[in-house]
Amino acid sequence: MGFLDIDNVTKSYGTVEVLHRVDISVGEGEFLVLVGPSGCGKSTLLNMIAGLEDITSGTISINGRVVNEVHPSRRNIAMVFQSYALYPNMTVGQNMTFGLEMHGVPKAERERALKDVAQLLQIGHLLDRKPGQLSGGQRQRVAMGRALVRDPDVFLFDEPLSNLDAKLRVDMRTEIKKLHHRLGRTTVYVTHDQIEALTLSTRIAVMNKGHVQQLGTPREIYDRPANTFVASFMGNPSMNLMPARIVVRDGAPHAQVTLDGASQKLLRLGQPALAAQDGREVILGLRPEAITDEGGADSSAQLVEQVDHVVSVVEPAGADTFAAFTVGGRDVVARLRANSQPRVGAQFPFRLNMDKAVVFDPRTEARIGD
Template sequence: MGFLDIKNVTKSYGQLEVLHRVDISVEEGEFLVLVGPSGCGKSTLLGMIAGLENISSGEIAIRGRVVNGVHPSKRNIAMVFQSYALYPNMTVGQNITFGLEMHGVPKPEREKALTEVARLLQIDHLVDRKPGQLSGGQRQRVAMGRALVRDPDVFLFDEPLSNLDAKLRVDMRTEIKKLHEKLKTTIVYVTHDQIEAMTLSTRIAVMNKGYIQQLGTPKEIYDTPANVFVATFMGSPAMNVMPARVVVRDGVPHAAVRDGEGGEQLLRFSQQNLVSWDGREILLGIRPEAITDPEGADRKSKNIVGLKNRVVVTEPAGSDTFVTMTLGAKDVIGRMRADTDVHAGQVFDFAVNMEKAVAFDPKTEERIRP
């Protein structure tokens, strides 16, 4: 039993089921991120944990106590919304302590809690200002302060950074991460941004169309995606996925894939279970950073395979250069060092780290497991 248990939970609106048998157990102190495209059900699931949405079937328990039907105010959770939901006529200090006042906490205790939280979030110089006098990042800190001051069992964050500009999002991401590592609080965090999911979480639940596609650590999700959806949703740029055929040579499976010149290239697999797939079609998945120049290849890998192919496009991006070629009639992106001497139209000697390759069944789009 976890600290927060979501057991076989569904959500229906009339005859339409939008969440399908969700099972997640969150341990105390975990940072779970629910990530997926718009409409996948992640905010609905968060609302059910908070008590803002009714549960159609299944149960949700916090600290072993089933909270189905329990009013949100009785669940000892705190929620930080995308819109911040601050009272414009109250000062920062009043916004932060309003919930405590409503629960009858004496003024000296409220003031002590305000002082501690404001110092922690570095907004102690703002407590007498109104929300309209604050920047987006400052308003976000106030919303977090209002949640922190209550010392709840579980913190719920609903896309809290989506209204911030790119730089401020990165800064606030760091602040939330530091806060979690300092306080060891239990957090469930909703986002559609897979970079947020990867950097903040201890575990990620990737959602699509109301189903949990994969639940695991950021490394598990990134290195061994359960299916094509997870592979292409998580990562920036996304994993390259291209049609290929398994060819076994001397007992070793290879991926046979068409190159940009109409020829066929053989890429040796590390995954020996693919011997049984000899002659069958697969989908080959390779992350951009596993396709580079020979000098930039991973020195620790025991399976770097050479690939000669024509470059279609190069995109300098500061610290990296992204190089596009054609494989399996698909645009395939490699991630090179910034100073790599490569240009469009050139036939280039690529180095592919096949230890990082993943194979998917083209019928089910599920990963072919070792």
């Protein structure tokens, strides 16, 4: 049993079920990120935890107490919204302490909490300003400060960085991670940005169409995706997914892929259990960083295959160079070193780290072989 338990929870609007039997247990001090495309149900689930949406069936418990019928103000949670939701006629200090005042917290205690949080967030010099006088990043700090002064059991974040520019998003992401390390409070964070999910979380719930597709650590989600949806959604660029056939040679499983025209290549696989799938059509998955140039190949890899192939696209990207080629009619993206020199229309010797390969069933789209 966790600190926050979401047990067999569903949500329906009329006859339409939008959340389907969600089961997630969040440990005390854990940072859970709910990630998925727009409309997948992640914000609905967060609002149900907060008490802003009713639960159709199932239970939600916080610190051992079922809160299905508990008013939001009595759940001891604090929520940071995408829109900041600051009162424009109040100063920063008043915005941050308004909730405490409504709960009857004595003035001396409110001022002490305000001072501590303002120092933590480095916004002490902004306390007398109005929200209209602040930048987007400063408003986000104030919204976080309003949550922090509450000293809640659970922090809820609903896409809090989506209104910020790219650099400020990275900076604020770092600040949120520092705060979590310092405070150690149970946190549920909603985002559609898979980089935020991977960098902030202790665990991730990847959602799609109201279902939790996979629940695991960032490393589990990235290296061992449960299905092709998780494989393609998590990672930038996403995992390469190539049609292949399992072929056994000398007792060892290989993935047979089609290169230019009808030419084929056998790529060794590191999962011995796949030998039982001889002749089966599969989808082979490899992250772009597992496809590189000779000097960039992982020296600790046990299974490295070379594929000489014509380059179709080259994209310099500062520290990396991305190059694309075609396997089985699908574009495959390789992450090469910046000083690599692939040329469009020319052959290039790509090195594939098959230790990192994963295999999926093309019918169910689920991972197989382990």
